[in-house]
């Protein structure tokens with residue numbers, strides 16, 4: 001499924017079989033998760049995708065010699081810039097991202113640099129494993145950057161929050177879920193996933209939070225989340241794109257509150273999270289679509305209708 005221009009539907013096209021370059025493997029795609037980032041690419045909200053592009057960066061695939069590998073968003077780094085040399089390859093100056101700079105997994109076949117692929121833990125069917133590769137990984141990195149506080153707020157209960165909630169409960173944290181005002185389905189989903197309280201995103205939780213992770217791409221949630229924080233608390237913005245953050249009084253940031261973002265992932269995040277996921281165990285809730293219905297899957301994600309994660313199944 002190919003994106004030729006932003007804000008156009010993806011087209012089903014026959015492409016030449018991809019060939020592996022140095023260090024790459026050819027992969028037969030078995031499942032590919034549909035991420036909000038894909039939606040930002042298709043909707044023209046990110047500045048410079050390769051075009052034409054095969055989107056998709058949560059690929060579960062099989063190598064020619066029968067191994068099952070996962071391909072994440074971080075597809076290549078130079079290994080030499082100041083970020084790579086200081087354990088921050090997620091910030092690499094020359095990074096290439098799967099389904100953005102490189103063709104991704106909305107396809108029957110893909111190629112990937114094997115150094116950036118992960119073995120998929122056993123016990124996960126392909127479609128259940130796919131959301132671990134971005135929703136899970138970025139969620140995990142966000143949770144680490146949120147600190148060790150006990151009371152955690154999650155704003156936006158999509159694919160990433162539904163995984164993070166399980167990890168956070170495993171770490172015996174207390175969870176508070178915030179969903180779009182009036183979205184009773186999302187509220188009940190948040191409660192099912194272990195939130196002790198779930199309410200609308202403009203509401204105050206019953207007690208102060210030590211940290212909050214904002215998954216929804218809505219800038220107005222940043223001051224809302226700050227308002228819910230205890231002293232010294234952190235708001236983590238987990239998305240790659242967000243609408244503008246409205247101005248807010250300094251008082252909301254005072255007392256050592258922190259606002260920060262999370263960008264991309266490192267391979268270490270992937271190794272840690274994929275080792276942790278089966279121990280929790282993280283169970284993903286997925287809606288599957290055939291490859292040729294990628295546009296329908298994206299539309300459903302855009303409308304907020306997906307419970308858990310949408311996955312293309314091949």
Ligand SMILES: [Zn+2]
Pocket residue numbers: 077078079080081082083084085089091092093094095
């Ligand atoms: Zn680098």
Ligand SMILES: [Zn+2]
Pocket residue numbers: 035036037038057073134135
């Ligand atoms: Zn993603």
